Amino acid sequence: MRSLHLTFEPRLAISRAMTITVPVISLVLGFLSAAPLFLAVGVNPVLAYRQVLGVFLNVDGLTESLTRGIPLLLASVGLCLPFKMNFWNIGAEGQLFMGAFAATGMVFLLPESSAFVLLGSMMIAGFIFGGIWGLIPAYLKARLEVNEVLSTLMLNFVAILWVDYLVYGPWRDPKGFGFPLTPMFPPNARLPWIPGTRIHAGLVIGIICAGLVYVFLARTKWGYELNVTGESRLAAKYAGIDYLKLTLLVMFISGGLAGLAGMGLVSGIVLRLRHGISPGYGFSAIIIAWLARLNPLAAVPVSILFGGLLVAGDALQIGLGLAFATSLVFQALILLFVVGGEMLTRYKLALTWE
Amino acid sequence: MTPPSKELLVQMKGIVKRFPGVVANDHVNFELRAGEVHGLLGENGAGKTTLMNVLYGILRPEEGEIYIQGKKVDIGSPREAIGLGIGMVHQHFKLVEPHTVLENILLGLKEPAFILNVKDAANKVLEISKRYELPVDPKARIWQLSMGERQRVEILKALYRGASILVLDEPTSVLTPPETRELFRFIAQMAAEGRSVVFITHKLDEVMAVSDRVTVLRAGRNVDTLQRKQLDKTKLASMMVGREVLFTLRRKPVIAGETVLDMRQVTVMGDKGFPAVKNVTLAIREGEIFGVAGIAGNGQRELTEAITGMRPIVSGEVRLCGNDIGRESISHRIEHGIAYIPEDRVGVAAPRGLTVAQDLVLRKYREKPFSNRVLLNPHEIGDNAERLIKDFNIMVSGKDALARTLSGGNLQKLILARELSGSPKLIVAAYPTRGLDVGATEYVRGLLLRQREAGAALLMVSEDLDEILSLSDRIAVMYGGEIVGTFSASEANIEQIGLMMGGSLRRP
Numbered sequence: 137m138r139s140l141h142l143t144f145e146p147r148l149a150i151s152r153a154m155t156i157t158v159p160v161i162s163l164v165l166g167f168l169s170a171a172p173l174f175l176a177v178g179v180n181p182v183l184a185y186r187q188v189l190g191v192f193l194n195v196d197g198l199t200e201s202l203t204r205g206i207p208l209l210l211a212s213v214g215l216c217l218p219f220k221m222n223f224w225n226i227g228a229e230g231q232l233f234m235g236a237f238a239a240t241g242m243v244f245l246l247p248e249s250s251a252f253v254l255l256g257s258m259m260i261a262g263f264i265f266g267g268i269w270g271l272i273p274a275y276l277k278a279r280l281e282v283n284e285v286l287s288t289l290m291l292n293f294v295a296i297l298w299v300d301y302l303v304y305g306p307w308r309d310p311k312g313f314g315f316p317l318t319p320m321f322p323p324n325a326r327l328p329w330i331p332g333t334r335i336h337a338g339l340v341i342g343i344i345c346a347g348l349v350y351v352f353l354a355r356t357k358w359g360y361e362l363n364v365t366g367e368s369r370l371a372a373k374y375a376g377i378d379y380l381k382l383t384l385l386v387m388f389i390s391g392g393l394a395g396l397a398g399m400g401l402v403s404g405i406v407l408r409l410r411h412g413i414s415p416g417y418g419f420s421a422i423i424i425a426w427l428a429r430l431n432p433l434a435a436v437p438v439s440i441l442f443g444g445l446l447v448a449g450d451a452l453q454i455g456l457g458l459a460f461a462t463s464l465v466f467q468a469l470i471l472l473f474v475v476g477g478e479m480l481t482r483y484k485l486a487l488t489w490e
Numbered sequence: 491m492t493p494p495s496k497e498l499l500v501q502m503k504g505i506v507k508r509f510p511g512v513v514a515n516d517h518v519n520f521e522l523r524a525g526e527v528h529g530l531l532g533e534n535g536a537g538k539t540t541l542m543n544v545l546y547g548i549l550r551p552e553e554g555e556i557y558i559q560g561k562k563v564d565i566g567s568p569r570e571a572i573g574l575g576i577g578m579v580h581q582h583f584k585l586v587e588p589h590t591v592l593e594n595i596l597l598g599l600k601e602p603a604f605i606l607n608v609k610d611a612a613n614k615v616l617e618i619s620k621r622y623e624l625p626v627d628p629k630a631r632i633w634q635l636s637m638g639e640r641q642r643v644e645i646l647k648a649l650y651r652g653a654s655i656l657v658l659d660e661p662t663s664v665l666t667p668p669e670t671r672e673l674f675r676f677i678a679q680m681a682a683e684g685r686s687v688v689f690i691t692h693k694l695d696e697v698m699a700v701s702d703r704v705t706v707l708r709a710g711r712n713v714d715t716l717q718r719k720q721l722d723k724t725k726l727a728s729m730m731v732g733r734e735v736l737f738t739l740r741r742k743p744v745i746a747g748e749t750v751l752d753m754r755q756v757t758v759m760g761d762k763g764f765p766a767v768k769n770v771t772l773a774i775r776e777g778e779i780f781g782v783a784g785i786a787g788n789g790q791r792e793l794t795e796a797i798t799g800m801r802p803i804v805s806g807e808v809r810l811c812g813n814d815i816g817r818e819s820i821s822h823r824i825e826h827g828i829a830y831i832p833e834d835r836v837g838v839a840a841p842r843g844l845t846v847a848q849d850l851v852l853r854k855y856r857e858k859p860f861s862n863r864v865l866l867n868p869h870e871i872g873d874n875a876e877r878l879i880k881d882f883n884i885m886v887s888g889k890d891a892l893a894r895t896l897s898g899g900n901l902q903k904l905i906l907a908r909e910l911s912g913s914p915k916l917i918v919a920a921y922p923t924r925g926l927d928v929g930a931t932e933y934v935r936g937l938l939l940r941q942r943e944a945g946a947a948l949l950m951v952s953e954d955l956d957e958i959l960s961l962s963d964r965i966a967v968m969y970g971g972e973i974v975g976t977f978s979a980s981e982a983n984i985e986q987i988g989l990m991m992g993g994s995l996r997r998p
Binding site: 355356357359360363364366367368370371373374375376377378 | 800
């Protein structure tokens with residue numbers, strides 16, 4: 137009995153031309169696939185495309201893409217580490233919230249200190265609290281075999297709701313007309329920024345971190361251990377690698393970098409802690425880490441392009457009056473095609489009749 | 491002996507099967523007559539299993555023709571092969587472990603279409619098993635059965651489907667000597683009934699014991715097909731390998747030195763939560779090979795894992811050169827000179843996604859000069875790889891090639907190169923030559939003997955009794971997690987060892 141089989145076969149060699157043409161074709165197809173969506177909501181697709189491409193063609197759009205890319209970069213660089221060892225950290229969002237919380241706490245603790253001291257302590261606190269939020273699932277997995285997908289995912293909600301508790305309760309700005317946000321930070325708690333834009337020092341920190349993580353992966357003993365563990369946990373055990381220690385180290389750094397992303401949000405952009413400080417940067421960072429093939433250097437351009445996609449969604453809402461949900465569907469379509477194209481770069485489809 | 495007058499059952503002509511990068515079958519011809527036992531001999535990777543998978547409809551050849559009883563056929567699936575009377579017992583059994591013997595035998599059958607008469611089916615199974623003296627309990631669950639019993643289920647499965655041509659792929663690799671003799675008796679019975687058996691193996695003694703004819707394959711091509719009376723061990727070996735092979739290993743006399751490994755009343759838990767090693771006491775000295783014989787699954791793996799630290803011990807003592815290491819970490823044991831050649835090569839000993847250079851420092855990357863406290867030293871790691879590739883003659887395109895590009899024999903060489911360099915005190919080797927061809931086996935055994943002469947203590951687990959007998963200074967037999975007997979090399983007796991492996995004899 138014969139039937140049609142569709143199988144994925146890994147490509148033995150990936151040509152340079154493919155790595156360029158496939159993403160371009162994917163993007164074009166993604167755009168085209170969104171045409172019916174725009175038509176359905178009564179918008180000329182050509183106008184919509186012009187809006188979206190405009191983001192990448194004017195200075196404001198580009199600087200805003202960079203700005204949105206900062207938290208994505210920090211979080212995704214952090215995710216490259218646990219993903220390398222097949223530890224599925226879905227908790228960057230929560231780790232980011234804990235970082236934002238801790239950074240804000242430092243503003244309350246040290247309001248009078250110099251900008252240098254205050255910003256430094258905000259970063260350290262943000263890193264440590266994000267890191268601790270990563271340590272919990274790491275310990276649970278390494279000691280008790282608790283599935284990290286569940287524990288990291290659920291700890292997101294704990295962190296998000298903890299921040300909500302603070303901004304709706306004890307930390308709420310008494311002069312904030314009842315909105316769920318803390319008082320505005322003093323100027324000494326604001327990261328340096330490029331005047332005229334919202335780009336802040338987090339960009340530099342993010343790029344430095346990308347470089348450091350790259351070296352960590354490529355050159356250190358722990359990078360080697362991550363590689364082996366990602367190949368096979370049994371092989372790692374055979375090599376004498378301490379899974380508990382390695383997981384704790386990696387998740388502390390990963391959570392810490394997400395925590396830094398949270399610190400950058402409160403200290404560089406919003407200048408206070410509020411409800412919904414991140415619209416899901418920690419989740420988008422998962423996709424970015426994979427699109428960058430877990431290479432922290434590649435995460436830099438991917439994060440900025442992803443930031444541009446977010447800005448494009450805003451542009452559609454503001455420029456054409458599209459609903460939030462419509463712009464989300466558009467973003468999702470583009471991503472679907474890019475990820476699909478990525479898949480087809482690595483694998484070829486084989487249709488066989490047998 | 492097969493007179494040529496016997497009916498030609500199967501003819502395979504000019505079979506070509508390619509896999510990415512290799513031609514597994516390069517215009518291979520094969521024929522099988524009724525009532526014939528046909529040995530298919532070749533090294534690993536010679537294309538024996540590929541050829542039979544083509545016959546069984548698992549693989550489709552790119553070129554070539556297959557005739558069954560003179561009629562040209564196109565076998566698209568195992569189901570079609572079964573329809574033509576072909577049955578195949580794979581090396582790795584395809585049984586559903588939580589299910590019963592009967593369920594496994596009936597699985598995948600088209601009949602009955604709707605209502606299954608379990609009783610009739612069970613009776614039919616019992617009838618076949620009685621006729622061929624292949625006792626099984628149809629209600630037993632597969633996981634409860636020994637490997638030999640599982641093989642019987644696979645054979646019954648094929649017979650139940652009416653197989654008149656039975657392909658056995660490396661059938662003796664899981665059997666004890668008495669079980670092997672049983673299997674050979676069964677094969678002879680099949681042939682006497684006019685049915686045919688294809689016996690795939692790389693073991694020369696076995697192929698000579700049962701075959702009417704032998705076809706030798708090398709590197710995907712036919713070498714020759716020999717009649718029974720032409721069979722000669724040395725000739726077959728050189729046909730298989732393509733050069734002369736030495737069968738006698740030179741074991742130089744070595745005077746055993748200090749005690750290296752000293753285990754006292756060690757008990758270890760298995761994966762299922764039962765003790766897999768029970769109260770084992772043993773000692774191995776410098777310059778001594780301690781062979782552990784037994785059928786797989788009798789605690790050998792757990793024993794090696796307890797020594798190397800992969801598995802915690804429940805009670806007892808493990809001493810290395812006098813120091814208690816029973817509760818030390820794996821890395822501590824590596825640093826103190828325990829080398830370990832584990833059973834699972836691709837999943838444990840040499841991860842396939844790493845480069846050859848990375849795999850060659852797998853258990854040594856912590857040590858100088860490969861790294862300091864933080865950074866790796868890529869130059870030293872590269873130099874190490876180049877040196878070991880040369881010294882151990884590992885066939886690979888370069889030190890940065892992925893381990894997955896290595897053949898089985900070369901992967902084992904890589905593992906040995908790493909584990910044996912740096913003069914280990916104790917070498918724990920599990921099935922060091924399993925699946926290797928004659929040439930590689932000879933090489934690996936030579937390496938182990940050289941370590942012995944250099945004063946290392948070796949614990950070697952193997953299912954190959956010849957290997958154990960030819961290498962070991964002392965031999966222990968494990969059954970049910972216990973050491974049921976120990977012999978010195980001079981007093982070892984293959985009959986007694988065989989009985990002990992099967993659990994029907996023990997001596998203190």
